[in-house]
Amino acid sequence: DAKTTQPNSMESNEEEPVHLPCNHSTISGTDYIHWYRQLPSQGPEYVIHGLTSNVNNRMASLAIAEDRKSSTLILHRATLRDAAVYYCILRDADNNDMRFGAGTRLTVKP
Amino acid sequence: DAGITQSPRHKVTETGTPVTLRCHQTENHRYMYWYRQDPGHGLRLIHYSYGVKDTDKGEVSDGYSVSRSKTEDFLLTLESATSSQTSVYFCAISESPGTLEAFFGQGTRLTVV
Numbered sequence: 650d651a652k653t654t655q656p657n658s659m660e661s662n663e664e665e666p667v668h669l670p671c672n673h674s675t676i677s678g679t680d681y682i683h684w685y686r687q688l689p690s691q692g693p694e695y696v697i698h699g700l701t702s703n704v705n706n707r708m709a710s711l712a713i714a715e716d717r718k719s720s721t722l723i724l725h726r727a728t729l730r731d732a733a734v735y736y737c738i739l740r741d742a743d744n745n746d747m748r749f750g751a752g753t754r755l756t757v758k759p
Numbered sequence: 760d761a762g763i764t765q766s767p768r769h770k771v772t773e774t775g776t777p778v779t780l781r782c783h784q785t786e787n788h789r790y791m792y793w794y795r796q797d798p799g800h801g802l803r804l805i806h807y808s809y810g811v812k813d814t815d816k817g818e819v820s821d822g823y824s825v826s827r828s829k830t831e832d833f834l835l836t837l838e839s840a841t842s843s844q845t846s847v848y849f850c851a852i853s854e855s856p857g858t859l860e861a862f863f864g865q866g867t868r869l870t871v872v
Contacts, residue, residue, distance in 0.1 A: 681857040692849050692863035693802065736801070742857035745809040746817060747792055749802040 653737045658754045661727045669722040669753055671737030676717050680739040684711065684722045687752070688733045696722065696735070732757045761862035762786050765850050771870045778837040780867050782850030784830075791833040792851040792861070793817075793825065795844075802849065808833055809856075840871045 654672040661667040673682065683698040697704055697711045699720075704711040710723040724731055736752040762785030772778050782791060792807040794817075804817030806825040814825050822844060824836045837844055847868050853861040 679857070683860070685861075685863075692865050693851075694863065695860035698860060734801075740857040740861075742855065745790065745815065745856050746804060746807050747790075747851070747853070747856070747861060748804050748818065749794075751801040 653739060653750055655735075655737055655750060655753045657751065658756065660756045660758060661724075663729060663757055663759050664726050667724040667727045667731070667755065667757075669724075669735050669737075669755065670719065671721070672719045673737070673739055674718045676739060677741065679743055680741050682711065682713060682717075682720050683738050683740050684709070685736045685738070685749075686733040687736070688730075693736065698740075727755075727757045729757050729759065731755065761852065763850065763852055763862055763864045765848075765864040765867050767867060768865065769868045771872060772840050774841060774871055775839050778840050778869065780835040780848055780869070782833040782835070782852075782864060784852045786852060786854070786862070787830060788852040788854045788862075789830075790853040790856055790861075791827065792853075793823075793833065793835045794849045794851065795819065795846040796849060796866075797846050805835065805848075840869075842871050845869060845871045
């Protein structure tokens with residue numbers, strides 16, 4: 650199974666951009682890159698996903714490397730509410746399961 | 760918010776007793792998943808379902824069984840609860856395994872004493 654590697658933790662200052670990296674060197678051509686986050690004492694929530702092209706939505710942007718072996722979740726202006734564990738996972742349209750790694754714990758400082 | 764409900768939200772049970780957790784969805788999504796989350800371990804997949812009566816094991820399935828007799832309900836059963844199964848359990852649903860997002864329930868905190 651293709652897996653992802655993320656830093657254990659990152660810190661950011663409030664109102665500054667945050668770039669959360671994810672490596673997935675064994676990604677297959679049919680793997681979608683998904684990002685979820687988990688706020689304290691809550692279930693995970695969807696953030697963004699993409700296949701090859703960069704993606705933007707109201708929460709964040711996803712930048713995917715040309716070779717697709719890495720991606721970066723971009724929070725354009727971090728707020729205290731963005732403090733969470735961020736998970737980068739690969740989801741294959743041909744594979745039914747959905748597995749998570751340890752994620753990156755983002756701390757946002759005022 | 761996606762229509763996904765976990766019950767109960769909290770439960771305390773004794774070692775050796777059977778426990779069933781329920782995940783109920785109103786979205787008619789095909790895929791359903793059960794995870795456990797322990798401090799320092801992130802989310803670990805227990806079992807998942809890709810349709811009615813179609814289920815498969817995840818990475819930590821020992822001691823757990825599941826059933827899905829209808830689209831909207833996915834049940835997780837601990838046949839004989841042990842203290843090592845004390846955890847927070849999350850259910851997730853998804854219409855597609857790759858192209859669409861997954862939605863998660865709020866979790867069930869299970870304590871086995």
